[in-house]
Amino acid sequence: MEPANRAFDGHTVAVPGGRMLEAPGRPALVRSAAVLLLKALNVAALLLLVLIFAMPFVWMLSTSLKTLPETMIFPPEWIPRNPVWSNYASAWQTGPFLHYITNSAVISVSILLLQMLTIIPAAYAFARYRFVGSGFLFSLVMVTLMIPTQLIFLPVYLELSAFKLLNTHLGLILPFASSAFGIFLLRQAFRQIPEELVEASRLDQAKEWKIIIRIMVPMVKPVLVTFALFSFIAHWNDYFWPLVMTTNETARTLPIGIAKIREVEGGGTWNILMAGNVILVAPILAAFFLAQKHIIKAFVYNGVK
Amino acid sequence: MAQIELIGICKKYKEETVIQDLNLTIRDGSFTVLVGPSGCGKSTTLRMVAGLERQSAGDILIDGQRVNDTPPGLRDVAMVFQNYALYPTMTVRGNIEFGLKNRGVSRKERERLISDISEIVGLGPYLDKKPQNLSGGQRQRVALARAMVKQPKVFILDEPLSNLDAKLRNQMRTELIQLHERLGTTFVYVTHDQVEAMSMGDEIVVMNEGAVQQADSPMKLYEQPANLFTAQFIGTPAMNIMKVGDIKGLRVLPESGAYHVGFRPEHAQINPDTPVEGLVLEGDILTRESLGAEHIYQIRSKAGAFFVKTFLKPLVTAERVRIAVPHGHLYYFSLTGSRMQTAGAANEETSSRQLIAGGV
Ligand SMILES: Nc1ncnc2c1ncn2[C@@H]1O[C@H](COP(=O)(O)OP(=O)(O)O)[C@@H](O)[C@H]1O
Ligand SMILES: [Mg+2]
Numbered sequence: 233m234e235p236a237n238r239a240f241d242g243h244t245v246a247v248p249g250g251r252m253l254e255a256p257g258r259p260a261l262v263r264s265a266a267v268l269l270l271k272a273l274n275v276a277a278l279l280l281l282v283l284i285f286a287m288p289f290v291w292m293l294s295t296s297l298k299t300l301p302e303t304m305i306f307p308p309e310w311i312p313r314n315p316v317w318s319n320y321a322s323a324w325q326t327g328p329f330l331h332y333i334t335n336s337a338v339i340s341v342s343i344l345l346l347q348m349l350t351i352i353p354a355a356y357a358f359a360r361y362r363f364v365g366s367g368f369l370f371s372l373v374m375v376t377l378m379i380p381t382q383l384i385f386l387p388v389y390l391e392l393s394a395f396k397l398l399n400t401h402l403g404l405i406l407p408f409a410s411s412a413f414g415i416f417l418l419r420q421a422f423r424q425i426p427e428e429l430v431e432a433s434r435l436d437q438a439k440e441w442k443i444i445i446r447i448m449v450p451m452v453k454p455v456l457v458t459f460a461l462f463s464f465i466a467h468w469n470d471y472f473w474p475l476v477m478t479t480n481e482t483a484r485t486l487p488i489g490i491a492k493i494r495e496v497e498g499g500g501t502w503n504i505l506m507a508g509n510v511i512l513v514a515p516i517l518a519a520f521f522l523a524q525k526h527i528i529k530a531f532v533y534n535g536v537k
Numbered sequence: 538m539a540q541i542e543l544i545g546i547c548k549k550y551k552e553e554t555v556i557q558d559l560n561l562t563i564r565d566g567s568f569t570v571l572v573g574p575s576g577c578g579k580s581t582t583l584r585m586v587a588g589l590e591r592q593s594a595g596d597i598l599i600d601g602q603r604v605n606d607t608p609p610g611l612r613d614v615a616m617v618f619q620n621y622a623l624y625p626t627m628t629v630r631g632n633i634e635f636g637l638k639n640r641g642v643s644r645k646e647r648e649r650l651i652s653d654i655s656e657i658v659g660l661g662p663y664l665d666k667k668p669q670n671l672s673g674g675q676r677q678r679v680a681l682a683r684a685m686v687k688q689p690k691v692f693i694l695d696e697p698l699s700n701l702d703a704k705l706r707n708q709m710r711t712e713l714i715q716l717h718e719r720l721g722t723t724f725v726y727v728t729h730d731q732v733e734a735m736s737m738g739d740e741i742v743v744m745n746e747g748a749v750q751q752a753d754s755p756m757k758l759y760e761q762p763a764n765l766f767t768a769q770f771i772g773t774p775a776m777n778i779m780k781v782g783d784i785k786g787l788r789v790l791p792e793s794g795a796y797h798v799g800f801r802p803e804h805a806q807i808n809p810d811t812p813v814e815g816l817v818l819e820g821d822i823l824t825r826e827s828l829g830a831e832h833i834y835q836i837r838s839k840a841g842a843f844f845v846k847t848f849l850k851p852l853v854t855a856e857r858v859r860i861a862v863p864h865g866h867l868y869y870f871s872l873t874g875s876r877m878q879t880a881g882a883a884n885e886e887t888s889s890r891q892l893i894a895g896g897v
Contacts, residue, residue: 431589431618432618432624432683434610435610435636436636437639437640438639439639447624450626450627451625453626
């Protein structure tokens, strides 16, 4: 090849002095290799994270299908040789599980609906209006965020008892009828919505409630769905509150039922206990998969383009 | 169809006065453009007409009715916002339909109106798309359709074209003018661009610092500016303004009180063949800007730098030139900036100008 042509082969250029110059392609190549490496590292780190988070779940699932001796084997085996499906039946039979599940569902869904009813108007008002005491009221809401349940359960217990609400669904629902966290989260989301949209709907003769329901709420749907999920999980899994506020089976929920497996089956029956736990978390996992798209949106949510 | 009257309008935000004693009548069926520099209170004025903002004092009348206490939805005013303000979670159809639903228009009637409107603005194929999947021009059309479908008495448009690229902007300008002709409704249009104002409006309201400087037709505004501000705001390049005292040979009757003299770049003649009665300057050409049919020169004289614009003339290559502006094209302003005469017939005007500059 002629030296003159070699200049166009994209890699090296022969210079009369005999030195070789790097063609512009070279640094770009190096850079793209670095990018690739970084990507690989990123993926590896994410995989590690997934592993860390998924392991307990997999372990729970695997244990729930083992025989009791198998749960004790060391080193542990991840896949049981003969899956023991009857563990689930045993767990189910330790107590009135259908009753527990119904209670759990009624209570967590009622809480969710009530919260939606209260936090949406509250957050909207805090986000869009300045009224006498609005700043003070909002800081009051924020303060309740910082008070742990364990601090107020005693006065609430006495209150519920005075209203004869112990051992009732209502007693487990009402204390959570609103959520400071929800109000805060939703207020931030409402504030991101441009004022012109509200003005445009005013000119469109929309009433205030219609603006909320038809314009504002649909725009914060990802945030709302995410909050709903958090709320549902928290109350579905809640052990402390139902335990403290109930003295009999009438209103008791699934987490209490699961804990009772230990009493019925004895402390070491991990396989039965894990089967109970799988029953407990199954609806939550299902909800997560259903709402996944919205949750991701809520976290990358940065206003309306 | 409606005339809008603003009577003694003031607007204060906390302590800051944004609009001071604004009096303005917007003619029924006119295409009125509010124009002025950014922050002069154009949007605030519009928003008070629409009812989105309440005036601190004064009355607003639409169609002879006092609307001070009428909520925005009931004023029969439709607004097009600068960034469109389309409802992002609704389809194009939903956006157009929302206002109709709120007014209780029957389903059948809604369908008819929507298909009519989408025909007019050319949105037919996009009715079921979400706004974020549309281009800027299409969003603009949706905003227009949403406003038009309500068949309002008054259209209010707040810088509706400023988010579009230059080519689309020109196209939409024409379409808006045609739309106005077709509907015959009162249009109130806000822009900070004087070219847009001149090309679209049949009535232009020049505003500055919360006050109306002049409200007139485009030609009146160009030919008879009421004050220094309007004179310099309208026209590209702006009117050249010089101190009367700085110009040799231009003698003005001392009692006239003229302090500034102005002339439009397009009225100045470069190296005129015949002697011109009026203002004569000598200067060096600093820059030449050629747009093909027209040339713009920046010239420095003893009285200051100024612009000259020529049409369909060969480019002047000389360094030093003589500039002349005939009396008829000179404007005189007092120390406070107001123009020396009120409007009059053209020949009367010319003679009175000569009167001021008498003795030359
Ligand atoms: N909500 C508000 N609070 C305080 N000042 C405002 C508000 N809205 C507008 N202003 C002020 O009023 C003046 C006029 O604003 P605006 O009418 O938007 O101007 P324009 O539309 O002519 O650019 C500006 O100085 C602006 O800062
Ligand atoms: Mg504005």
